Amino acid sequence: MASFLFSEVAFFSTLIVAYVTFHGKDPSGPTPAEVLSLPPVIVTTALLLSSSFTIHLAERALVKAIGPSFLLWWSATIALGVAFLAGTAKEWHELITAHGLTISRNLFGSTYYTLVGFHALHVTAGVIAMSIVLFLALRRQIDAHQHEGIEMVAWYWHFVDVVWVVVFLVVYVGR
Numbered sequence: 001m002a003s004f005l006f007s008e009v010a011f012f013s014t015l016i017v018a019y020v021t022f023h024g025k026d027p028s029g030p031t032p033a034e035v036l037s038l039p040p041v042i043v044t045t046a047l048l049l050s051s052s053f054t055i056h057l058a059e060r061a062l063v064k065a066i067g068p069s070f071l072l073w074w075s076a077t078i079a080l081g082v083a084f085l086a087g088t089a090k091e092w093h094e095l096i097t098a099h100g101l102t103i104s105r106n107l108f109g110s111t112y113y114t115l116v117g118f119h120a121l122h123v124t125a126g127v128i129a130m131s132i133v134l135f136l137a138l139r140r141q142i143d144a145h146q147h148e149g150i151e152m153v154a155w156y157w158h159f160v161d162v163v164w165v166v167v168f169l170v171v172y173v174g175r
Contacts, residue, residue, distance in 0.1 A: 019111040026107035032175035044087030051080035
């Protein structure tokens with residue numbers, strides 16, 4: 001898992017460097033300052049970052065063999081991930097319909113949708129992995145003996161959260 005995550009660091013680093021390199025280089029609009037709205041993204045960011053806390057609580061409950069607590073916190077993590085994705089979808093809908101910003105509109109659109117889109121894809125993969133774990137747990141096929149596998153899913157989820165912090169700072173705060 002560590003090797004995989006290091007390769008993902010390289011992947012996202014490349015996307016972030018491309019975004020920063022081309023930021024402001026295309027005079028055609030719209031620009032990030034014109035179309036990105038910080039308040040809704042702060043809400044979705046809080047949801048995603050909260051999910052690191054809930055997945056940590058789920059892991060602790062699994063190790064302590066508290067099945068109902070594991071299910072509760074694991075489900076909460078999935079719900080927070082889905083809520084983040086819904087917020088991203090809402091933001092994209094607004095960008096496309098109200099501002100005409102598409103991936104092919106200009107350089108900002110291309111780099112923005114590529115970077116944020118790949119992050120959303122990773123969140124989706126995490127939600128799917130966690131949903132599989134939840135399904136297995138509900139069938140009583142997950143217990144403290146599978147903690148290492150659950151821990152790997154949690155590592156991935158924490159990674160997705162950390163990447164978002166960097167994306168948030170670069171794309172939204174640095175607009």
